[in-house]
Amino acid sequence: MKLNGKAWKFGDGISTDHIAPGRLFHLRSNLPELAKHVMEDARPEFAAAVQPGDFIVGGRNFGQGSSREHAPTIIKLAGVSAVLAKSIARIFFRNAINVGLPVIIMDTDTIAEGDKLEVDLAEGVVKNLTQGTSCRIPPLPPVMRKILADGGMVEHIKKHGGKLDLE
Amino acid sequence: MGRTISEKILSAHAGVPMKAGEFAVVDVDLAYVQDGTGPLACRQFKAMGFKAAHKPEKKILFVDHASPSPRRELSNDHKFLREFARETGVQFSEIGRGISHSIVFEKYVNPGDVVVAADSHTCTGGALCTFATGMGSTDIAVAFGLGKTWLRCPETVKIRVEGPFPKGVYSKDLMLHIIGKIGADGANYEALELGGGTIRALPMHARITLSNMAVECGAKVGLIEPDEITHAWLREHGRDHKFPDLTPDKDAVYERVIEIDAAKLKPTIACPHFVDNTKTIDEAERVHVDQVFIGTCTNGRIEDLRIAAAILKGKSIKPGTRLIVTPSTVEVYRQAAEENLLQVFVVAGGLVTAPGCGACVGVHEGILGDDEVCVTTQNRNFCGRMGNPKGLIYLASPALAAATAIEGRIADPRQYV
Ligand code: SF4
Numbered sequence: 001m002k003l004n005g006k007a008w009k010f011g012d013g014i015s016t017d018h019i020a021p022g023r024l025f026h027l028r029s030n031l032p033e034l035a036k037h038v039m040e041d042a043r044p045e046f047a048a049a050v051q052p053g054d055f056i057v058g059g060r061n062f063g064q065g066s067s068r069e070h071a072p073t074i075i076k077l078a079g080v081s082a083v084l085a086k087s088i089a090r091i092f093f094r095n096a097i098n099v100g101l102p103v104i105i106m107d108t109d110t111i112a113e114g115d116k117l118e119v120d121l122a123e124g125v126v127k128n129l130t131q132g133t134s135c136r137i138p139p140l141p142p143v144m145r146k147i148l149a150d151g152g153m154v155e156h157i158k159k160h161g162g163k164l165d166l167e
Numbered sequence: 168m169g170r171t172i173s174e175k176i177l178s179a180h181a182g183v184p185m186k187a188g189e190f191a192v193v194d195v196d197l198a199y200v201q202d203g204t205g206p207l208a209c210r211q212f213k214a215m216g217f218k219a220a221h222k223p224e225k226k227i228l229f230v231d232h233a234s235p236s237p238r239r240e241l242s243n244d245h246k247f248l249r250e251f252a253r254e255t256g257v258q259f260s261e262i263g264r265g266i267s268h269s270i271v272f273e274k275y276v277n278p279g280d281v282v283v284a285a286d287s288h289t290c291t292g293g294a295l296c297t298f299a300t301g302m303g304s305t306d307i308a309v310a311f312g313l314g315k316t317w318l319r320c321p322e323t324v325k326i327r328v329e330g331p332f333p334k335g336v337y338s339k340d341l342m343l344h345i346i347g348k349i350g351a352d353g354a355n356y357e358a359l360e361l362g363g364g365t366i367r368a369l370p371m372h373a374r375i376t377l378s379n380m381a382v383e384c385g386a387k388v389g390l391i392e393p394d395e396i397t398h399a400w401l402r403e404h405g406r407d408h409k410f411p412d413l414t415p416d417k418d419a420v421y422e423r424v425i426e427i428d429a430a431k432l433k434p435t436i437a438c439p440h441f442v443d444n445t446k447t448i449d450e451a452e453r454v455h456v457d458q459v460f461i462g463t464c465t466n467g468r469i470e471d472l473r474i475a476a477a478i479l480k481g482k483s484i485k486p487g488t489r490l491i492v493t494p495s496t497v498e499v500y501r502q503a504a505e506e507n508l509l510q511v512f513v514v515a516g517g518l519v520t521a522p523g524c525g526a527c528v529g530v531h532e533g534i535l536g537d538d539e540v541c542v543t544t545q546n547r548n549f550c551g552r553m554g555n556p557k558g559l560i561y562l563a564s565p566a567l568a569a570a571t572a573i574e575g576r577i578a579d580p581r582q583y584v
Contacts, residue, residue, distance in 0.1 A: 013351060013441055015549040022529035023554040025233065026240035029206050029247075041551040061352040061385065065549055066528075067204060067287045069303030090356050090387060091287055095303035143190045143317055153305045157215040157312075164192050164309065166317050 003081040003102070003119040005053030007111050010042055012059035016092065018042040019063070019071040028070050035074040050078050055117055057108050058085035063092025072096040082119055084108055084126065097144045100152035104137050169416025171323040172390045173358040176298040179411065180281045185320040187420070192317050196280040198310035199227040201267050202234070203528070204285035206244045208304035208311065209251040217312035223256035226311050227275075229267035230260065234523035237531040257311070265496030265522040268292070268464040272375065273498055277401070278393045278410040281318075283310050288464050288546065293359075293378035293389040294371060295397060296413050300387045321358040321387050322422040324349075328365035330430035335581035337474070338373035339466060339544070339564035340435040341365075342380045345427070347435070347445030355385030357422060360415060362392055365429040371400045372470040379465045380546050383442040434580055436542075437562040440550040448567070448579045457539040459490045459572040461565050462520075463527045466544035467495030469502045471565040476508040478569035478583045479515045485575030490517030491533045493525035517572070529554030542571045 018041045020034060027034040039046040039056070056062075056075060062085035063071060072095045075083065082102040086109075096103045102121055111117070115130040127134040139145065143166045150156040157164070170178070171187070178184045181191035200208045205228050212220075220226050228248045236242040245262070252259035260270060267284065268291040276282055276292040282299035283289065285307040292299025302316070310316050326345060346353070359381050366374070374391050381389025391397075393413055401408035433447040461467070461475050472494065484490050492512045494500040500522050503509050509519045526533025527545045535541055535558030543553075548560035563571070566580035573583075 015547075017529075017549040017551040021551045021556070023534070023551065025203060025528070025530045026238045028203060029240065029244055041556040061355070064351055064385070065287065065547060067285050067289075067301045067303050069204070069207060069285075069305060087352055087355060089352070090385060091301055091303060091382075094306060098303060098305040141190060141319070143319075153309065154211060154214050157309065162216055162312070164313060164315055164317060166190070166192060 001121065003053065003121070005051065005055050005081055005117065007055050007057045007113060007115045007117055008046060008050065009111065009113040010056065010058045012061065013064060014042055014058050014062050015065035016063060016068050016071040017065055020068055020074055031070065031073060031077060034070060035077040038074045038078045047078060050080065052079035053081050054079065056080050056083045057111050058083065059108065060086045062088050064089040067091045069095040069099065072101045073099050076101040084111070097147050098153040100148065102148065106135060106137050168420065169418035171358065171419045171421070172296065172360055172392065172413055172415050173298060173321055173323055173388065175413060176279055176281060177318060177320045179279065187320050187322040189320050190317060192315050193281055195283055195310045195314055195316050197225050197271065197275055197282045198284060198307055199229060199267055199271065200285040200304065200307050201232050202230045202241070202244055202248065203232045204304045205248050208285055208308045209248065211305045211308035212311055215308060215312060220255045220257050220311050221314035224258065226257040228252055228257060228259050229270070230262050231266045231523045232528055233530045234262040234521065263497060263521045263523065266464045266467065266524055268379070269467065269495035273404055273496060277406060278397060279413055283307060283316050287382045288379050290381045290386065290388050291375055291379040291464055293381060294374035294391050295400070296390055296393045298388055298390070301382060319356070321356060323358045323360050324354050325360050325362065325421045325424045326427065327363040327424060328361070328427045328429050329363045330365060330428050332365070332429050333432065335434050335566060335584050336432045337564040337566060338369060338376045340432055341427070341429065342377050343435040343437050343445050343562060344432055346380065346384045346443050349384050349425070351384060351441060351443040353384045357386055359386045359389040361389060366391060367394055370470065371396055372468040375468065376465055383546055434564065434567050436567065436577065437548055439548055439559040439561065442547055442562065451577055453576045453578070454540055455576050456488055456542050456571050458533060458535065458541040459488060459568050460526050460533055460541060460543040460545065461568050462493030462495060462525055463545040464495060465546040466565050467493060467499065469499045471544065472499065472503050472508050475565040475569040476511040478566060478580070479572065480511050482515055482573050484516035484572045488572055488575040490515070490572045491520060491526055492517055493520045494522045497522050526553060528552070542568050542577060544568050
């Protein structure tokens with residue numbers, strides 16, 4: 001499946017406090033409402049303007065900070081098709097896979113704000129349609145590929161009879 | 168070939184020898200959540216079709232982030248957690264009992280255990296040589312249902328610290344120095360092993376500060392080899408102090424080794440909005456401070472409160488600056504009351520809140536106003552962390568925080584100790 005959309009650029013060190021602020025803690029059991037504030041403390045206009053399929057393009061250490069899985073969940077709920085960044089913080093990475101949000105580690109300096117991108121996860125290719133460039137992305141570890149292919153961790157457990165089946 | 172501490176612990180829990188870079192499903196000794204991540208974990212537990220928790224006596228739901236609840240949405244989350252505990256038999260830690268990591272440190276974690284929890288500072292357990300690491304709600308729901316999780320065995324960064332701390336320097340300054348040096352992603356996906364003469368001489372509360380902040384340089388765990396101080400802590404807290412040999416092998420393979428001379432350290436702060444934006448007190452601009460916060464899973468233990476109280480005793484907080492003190496657990500609260508430390512804070516003009524996360528996470532009890540400056544003993548200072556993206560947060564030791572409360576601006580603790 002190919003993902004298509006335009007790039008929203010963010011800088012280095014975007015934390016889970018930027019993505020899903022602590023001051024909205026009381027909305028954590030109301031994810032559709034929380035999703036209306038996604039990325040609010042990094043770019044207040046983002047949540048209202050993002051289009052289904054768009055990409056979040058970050059710098060270094062995207063998603064650093066707290067373990068709140070609400071962060072990748074509301075990115076996905078907002079319609080974002082994948083997060084591309086130079087590096088991704090560990091817990092955010094795991095959470096993104098569990099909720100079925102693709103994350104791609106690559107040199108994002110080549111992508112400009114608003115560039116049209118096409119991502120082919122199966123082939124491992126990111127095409128920048130605006131700039132006419134393309135780059136290959138390394139495959140995820142097999143464990144993560146398996147969880148993502150099953151549609152996230154909940155579906156994985158249901159599909160494998162209530163067990164982890166990752167060996 | 169020799170093995171690191173992580174390789175030893177994970178091999179024992181995977182049932183097969185594990186080397187750095189390998190993946191396995193491992194047994195989990197303890198799993199927990201807090202009130203910010205717990206409701207989602209419980210919903211995912213049900214969505215996955217689990218009916219019963221695996222070893223419910225080793226699964227805990229903590230209410231510490233919004234304790235007591237400041238809003239009805241959160242009261243309903245707490246209610247849901249209590250109901251889940253009743254249904255499944257998992258443990259429940261009520262409002263006012265304290266911060267999850269601090270309570271499991273007092274009562275549950277053991278050297279050589281694997282512990283996972285839905286909170287990034289789970290790595291606090293590393294000070295007792297527990298392979299303790301943070302994950303999200305869904306991963307912990309799996310651990311609740313199966314008593315297992317998947318892990319990648321991490322490469323290890325060895326940090327060796329030698330020499331005595333100069334006056335006014337604490338383990339908080341050391342950890343801020345390390346994070347400033349290697350960066351907020353300097354040990355991403357890796358384990359830290361903290362060792363050397365300085366670490367061996369540190370009391371447990373000071374080790375807690377180090378392991379707690381391992382995640383601030385991206386590390387999965389921050390492990391400290393067990394020694395006499397470890398055994399003494401376990402004995403004092405009524406726990407079995409026999410555990411497998413966790414000494415890293417002499418020929419263990421490290422991704423890199425960092426040597427630090429503790430004698431050269433100075434009181435250190437992290438400036439807004441990143442933990443690795445560190446400065447020594449000599450370089451720091453002495454800006455006016457509106458709020459000082461002492462507490463959290465990083466520096467909210469009784470010894471931390473003693474350090475702050477010793478500085479504040481008989482003094483007054485500068486008008487125009489406010490001080491909030493939040494003991495990390497009810498045990499610390501009780502002890503601080505017994506030692507009259509709470510009295511010292513209140514007489515100096517401060518305020519003491521009930522045990523919990525308090526102002527740390529921006530939910531209640533100390534949200535910053537626009538452009539206000541806070542010096543806090545917590546572990547992170549991200550934009551918006553204390554409830555307002557226009558707030559400015561500086562991280563520091565309890566001594567530097569206490570000195571700051573007296574002067575009303577960022578202060579050098581060396582003249583107070
Ligand atoms: S005290 Fe702060 S860092 Fe520690 S668990 Fe609570 S919110 Fe998290």
